[in-house]
Amino acid sequence: MTxxxxxxxxxxRTPEIRLSxxxxxxKGECYPExxxxxAGSIMPTILSSLEEVQEFKVYIKLFYFNSSxxxxxxxxxxxxxxxxxxxxxxxxNWLYEPDDDSMQEAGEDFxxxxxxxxxxxxxxxx
Amino acid sequence: MNPSDFHxxxxxxxxxxxxxxxxREGVLTAISESLRTGIKEQDIENKIQRKIxxxxxxxxxxxxxxxxxxxxxxxxxxxxxxxxRDDGILIESINAVSDESANYLDEQLKLLKSKTxxxxxxxxxxxxxxxxxxxxxxxxxxxxxxARNSNTFHHYFESENEKTLFVFSCEIAF
Numbered sequence: 336m337t338x339x340x341x342x343x344x345x346x347x348r349t350p351e352i353r354l355s356x357x358x359x360x361x362k363g364e365c366y367p368e369x370x371x372x373x374a375g376s377i378m379p380t381i382l383s384s385l386e387e388v389q390e391f392k393v394y395i396k397l398f399y400f401n402s403s404x405x406x407x408x409x410x411x412x413x414x415x416x417x418x419x420x421x422x423x424x425x426x427x428n429w430l431y432e433p434d435d436d437s438m439q440e441a442g443e444d445f446x447x448x449x450x451x452x453x454x455x456x457x458x459x460x461x
Numbered sequence: 462m463n464p465s466d467f468h469x470x471x472x473x474x475x476x477x478x479x480x481x482x483x484x485r486e487g488v489l490t491a492i493s494e495s496l497r498t499g500i501k502e503q504d505i506e507n508k509i510q511r512k513i514x515x516x517x518x519x520x521x522x523x524x525x526x527x528x529x530x531x532x533x534x535x536x537x538x539x540x541x542x543x544x545x546r547d548d549g550i551l552i553e554s555i556n557a558v559s560d561e562s563a564n565y566l567d568e569q570l571k572l573l574k575s576k577t578x579x580x581x582x583x584x585x586x587x588x589x590x591x592x593x594x595x596x597x598x599x600x601x602x603x604x605x606x607x608a609r610n611s612n613t614f615h616h617y618f619e620s621e622n623e624k625t626l627f628v629f630s631c632e633i634a635f
Contacts, residue, residue, distance in 0.1 A: 347490045366518055368486035399511065401518055402602035409589045436508050437515070437610075444586060 339384035341377060349373055350397065354381060357388035366401035374407050382414065389423055391415070396430035396459060397438060405441070412445055412452070419451035427452060430459035475545035477503065484524050485536040493518070499543070505550070509633060512610045513550050516631050517541060519603045520554035528556040529624070549612065549634040558627040563618055566604075566627060570616050573608040581609045607631055 341354035350363030359381060367373040385391050393415070400408070412427065419425040427449075429442035439456065446454040471479065478499045480492055496517060500510045521541050528537030539556030558566065576584065585605045593601035608614060611631035619626040 347493075366522075399515060399518075401515070401522065402606045403522075405602055405606070406589060406592065434507055435511065437511050444582070444589070448586065448590070 339380050339387065341380050343377065352377055354384055357384065357391045359384075359391070359393045361393070361395045361397070363397065364399045365397060365404040366399065367404070370401075370403040370407045374411075378411070381411075385415070385418055385423075391418065391423060391425050393425075393427045394430065395427065397441075398432075398435070399437075400441075409445060409448075412449055412454075416449045416451050419453075425452040427454045429454065429456050431456070433458045433460055476542050477545065479540070479542040480521075481540040481542075483532050483536045483538050484521055484528075484541075485533075486525065489518070489521050489525065496543075503545075503550075505635065509550070509635060512633050513543065513552060516552045516607050516610055516633070517543065519607050520552060520629065520631075523603060524554060524556045527558060527562050529559050529562075530557045546632060549632050551630055551632050553628070553630040555626055555628050557624045558618075560625060563625050563627060566616065566629075567618070569604050570608075570614070570629075573604060574614070576608070578609070581605060585609060 339354065341352050341359075343349075343352040345351040345363040346367075348364060349367050350361050350365050353360040365373075415425045415427065429438075429445070431438035431442060442454075442456045446456060478496055480488075493514075497514065500513055503510075505513070524537045524539035524541065525535070526537065528539045530538035532538065537556060539554060542551075542553045544551045544553070573581065573584075585602065588602050588605060610633070612634040614629070614631040616627065616629045619628060
């Protein structure tokens with residue numbers, strides 16, 4: 336049991352966030368008014384949790400995110416990639432609906448740039 | 462113009478969704494849901510529906526951030542509209558911009574127009590890595606994102622009462 340947990344419910348424009356024991360789940364849509372504000376409310380806890388563990392798993396299923404959120408996600412993945420480079424075991428599972436080309440391509444864009452972590456693109460039918 | 466003229470105009474140009482006036486994030490949240498319902502009723506493939514919604518949100522957020530008509534700090538005035546075309550959907554936005562923004566938009570959109578899909582993807586990824594240009598309130602990715610998701614896009618500027626109107630339209634083919 337690590338000391339860093341999050342249980343954030345989805346809002347109209349931000350996703351549900353669950354964090355416990357080195358497992359992070361993000362699900363929903365993300366196009367908040369101010370992504371920096373939203374990131375500031377969750378990232379410190381997530382990064383503290385990442386520091387504490389040797390294995391970190393992320394499950395992300397987004398149905399839509401705006402372009403500002405894309406930058407936020409990229410920076411987050413870079414943080415994870417750095418952690419993987421320093422020897423931690425990091426897995427990102429990027430989930431998308433079978434017919435969702437947009438989210439599949441978005442996942443591919445991120446995956447191509449990550450060098451050290453394991454980035455899996457997975458079809459996931461609800 | 463009579464009220465019925467306005468109705469006939471929208472009907473004639475096959476506009477099925479239109480918002481014109483002060484836009485701020487709360488308003489956008491409220492109209493997003495009715496827009497979703499509006500798109501769903503159009504009998505369009507899910508993946509096209511997602512692209513339409515995405516372009517609409519980027520256009521609306523650009524109005525909120527960059528319209529120079531600002532009743533309050535967090536509000537920008539503009540118009541967004543969705544219309545049918547013979548073989549697709551047109552997503553349009555119109556708002557007043559500063560001369561500086563007009564130059565930036567003109568330069569960027571002309572550049573994006575000259576790029577292939579592969580080049581747009583490269584530009585998008587470079588911008589993701591490098592972050593926003595200095596004057597951008599967003600990630601600077603919005604225009605590239607819209608260019609990638611549209612089949613064609615056009616823009617022009619119109620001078621009106623010492624204001625410069627930015628007229629931007631993206632078309633998504635079925």
